[in-house]
Amino acid sequence: MASTLESQDSGIVLGIESTAHTFSIGWVDGSGEPSPSVSASVTPKEGGIHPREAADHHVDNSGEIVQRVLSSPEFDTADISAVAFSQGPGLGPCLRVGASVARALAQRLEVPLVGVNHCVAHIEIGRQQCGSNDPVLLYVSGGNTQVISRLSGRYRVLGETLDIGIGNMLDKFARNHDIPFPGGPRIETLAEQWLQNNPGASLDGLELPYAVQGMDLAFSGIMTSALKLVDGGAPLDAVCWSLQEHSFAACVEVAERALAHTGKRELLLGGGVACNERLRSMCASMASERGGVSHVPARGYCIDNGSMIATLGRLQLLHGVTTSLSASGVRQDLRTDETDILWV
Amino acid sequence: MQVWEKECRLHVGAEAVVDAGLWLGRPAIRKERRPRSWRHPDLDARLTKSRMTSEARMLQRLTIAGLPVPHVLALDMGSGWMMQERRLGRPLIECLRDPAVAASIPEMLAATGRAIRNLHAQGAAHGDLTTNNLLWDEDSGISLIDFGLARWNTEVERFGLDLQVLHECLSASHPEYADAMEQVLSGYSTAEAAGVVDHAAEQLASAAQVLSRFEQIRTRVRYHG
Numbered sequence: 001m002a003s004t005l006e007s008q009d010s011g012i013v014l015g016i017e018s019t020a021h022t023f024s025i026g027w028v029d030g031s032g033e034p035s036p037s038v039s040a041s042v043t044p045k046e047g048g049i050h051p052r053e054a055a056d057h058h059v060d061n062s063g064e065i066v067q068r069v070l071s072s073p074e075f076d077t078a079d080i081s082a083v084a085f086s087q088g089p090g091l092g093p094c095l096r097v098g099a100s101v102a103r104a105l106a107q108r109l110e111v112p113l114v115g116v117n118h119c120v121a122h123i124e125i126g127r128q129q130c131g132s133n134d135p136v137l138l139y140v141s142g143g144n145t146q147v148i149s150r151l152s153g154r155y156r157v158l159g160e161t162l163d164i165g166i167g168n169m170l171d172k173f174a175r176n177h178d179i180p181f182p183g184g185p186r187i188e189t190l191a192e193q194w195l196q197n198n199p200g201a202s203l204d205g206l207e208l209p210y211a212v213q214g215m216d217l218a219f220s221g222i223m224t225s226a227l228k229l230v231d232g233g234a235p236l237d238a239v240c241w242s243l244q245e246h247s248f249a250a251c252v253e254v255a256e257r258a259l260a261h262t263g264k265r266e267l268l269l270g271g272g273v274a275c276n277e278r279l280r281s282m283c284a285s286m287a288s289e290r291g292g293v294s295h296v297p298a299r300g301y302c303i304d305n306g307s308m309i310a311t312l313g314r315l316q317l318l319h320g321v322t323t324s325l326s327a328s329g330v331r332q333d334l335r336t337d338e339t340d341i342l343w344v
Numbered sequence: 345m346q347v348w349e350k351e352c353r354l355h356v357g358a359e360a361v362v363d364a365g366l367w368l369g370r371p372a373i374r375k376e377r378r379p380r381s382w383r384h385p386d387l388d389a390r391l392t393k394s395r396m397t398s399e400a401r402m403l404q405r406l407t408i409a410g411l412p413v414p415h416v417l418a419l420d421m422g423s424g425w426m427m428q429e430r431r432l433g434r435p436l437i438e439c440l441r442d443p444a445v446a447a448s449i450p451e452m453l454a455a456t457g458r459a460i461r462n463l464h465a466q467g468a469a470h471g472d473l474t475t476n477n478l479l480w481d482e483d484s485g486i487s488l489i490d491f492g493l494a495r496w497n498t499e500v501e502r503f504g505l506d507l508q509v510l511h512e513c514l515s516a517s518h519p520e521y522a523d524a525m526e527q528v529l530s531g532y533s534t535a536e537a538a539g540v541v542d543h544a545a546e547q548l549a550s551a552a553q554v555l556s557r558f559e560q561i562r563t564r565v566r567y568h569g
Contacts, residue, residue: 149516156516162505162564203386210391212493214472214509249383257358261437261474261517285382290356337516 011081015310018098019090026307084313087115088334125308141271159215433481457531
């Protein structure tokens with residue numbers, strides 16, 4: 001953040017996140033330093049996220065979360081200078097809850113509204129937290145799996161999943177074995193358990209497809225094959241381990257291809273799946289073997305959170321990019337490369 | 345005379361380290377696949393073996409068919425290196441950023457499209473068609489390199505994906521040429537079949553079928569443009 005505009009005092013900026021299963025509000029202070037968000041996440045009793053049920057959850061929880069944030073002893077509501085919200089991409093009904101709360105707050109506080117791009121917010125909080133200037137981002141979450149790099153004032157998607165997001169794949173596999181949403185953490189525990197009981201385990205008999213197409217990925221075939229392995233009698237914890245080894249290796253290979261292609265040396269991880277320790281350690285070794293570095297923000301800033309929306313909202317506010325009420329409709333299909341990056 | 349005389353390091357890729365030099369006195373590149381410590385050794389060995397075997401076989405057959413690809417001079421499976429003929433030209437990623445060759449860009453892109461179609465007409469999909477893996481030389485034209493992810497395949501989906509990978513690469517790395525992909529596609533659809541086609545012709549997707557699949561894939565990725 002070398003430019004003088006970004007070092008100006010912006011006042012407090014609130015950020016509202018509601019793209020999927022999490023409703024969250026966070027804020028940044030005048031210098032851009034984020035505080036931990038106040039969040040509530042829906043946990044489906046069975047199956048995946050139902051957009052309308054998640055939206056109902058957000059409606060039910062938003063009032064209390066707004067109340068808790070506004071009564072924070074750390075700032076005075078009079079110091080709030082803008083309200084930022086996730087305008088997209090995400091689940092329509094969920095996005096609309098966050099947008100409505102943001103409009104109401106901005107009107108009430110008589111401050112500008114700032115609609116931001118959720119994917120770009122993951123990059124900006126990561127850059128802010130890790131002091132990373134020009135990274136390649138490996139963005140791995142439930143709905144998104146993308147490799148992103150900045151070029152000519154936009155974040156460009158160099159590669160992405162051609163079917164489902166990696167987190168979605170892990171959740172679906174988990175759901176088939178009665179592991180509740182989100183499935184990733186439990187799969188990670190089972191994989192560690194298998195490795196502890198079988199040090200130096202071999203992948204013999206646990207082979208899965210490895211779908212790397214240039215810098216693009218695919219995960220539905222890996223999931224189907226993993227389900228078949230379990231049906232064929234392979235232990236669940238062994239398959240969880242193999243599933244992680246194969247799908248993460250594919251992500252890391254694609255990230256390495258992007259580093260090689262762009263000539264950049266910093267990797268930044270983001271998204272909920274970036275909480276996984278195995279993925280983090282694979283990324284760290286890959287980057288260091290290339291003479292680069294791998295940055296991972298703290299867990300609270302990897303998962304969906306309001307603070308990242310506030311971080312990006314503040315940057316846009318300082319550059320005069322605010323959102324009028326009439327332009328504040330949500331964009332389920334908002335793309336990473338639609339947002340102008342004016343602050344670097 | 346040394347068997348292999350290294351001149352310089354060309355590229356540290358995601359898969360392999362590529363050096364340029366002389367092999368028995370002729371211009372060659374040496375591609376060495378490095379083990380990846382972050383990948384499980386079983387998976388690493390499986391990928392290295394299958395990618396090296398398939399690349400060598402693929403290059404040999406495409407060379408015989410007369411396609412602009414490097415031919416294989418030598419290989420050592422055990423240590424994971426392969427020696428290939430050094431093709432003339434510079435990567436497209438450099439050419440597209442070099443004002444000195446700006447006048448050649450339309451022909452470069454059309455020739456790229458034709459070369460890809462000729463590859464597909466052999467029943468082969470490249471699997472990693474980035475602008476690093478296409479070389480351009482003013483005299484000899486386009487060369488296709490790096491067949492580590494290539495496959496024999498007559499499925500229209502694989503051909504469409506080749507175009508999608510290039511499309512993503514062109515729009516991400518060379519956004520200043522907004523219509524670059526259109527020029528590639530027009531070359532693709534006007535390619536005259538070159539070389540020997542040893543696949544049953546009726547199995548092979550026509551250029552028009554591939555282009556229509558490419559359009560489908562383009563709208564299938566998450567947030568398409």
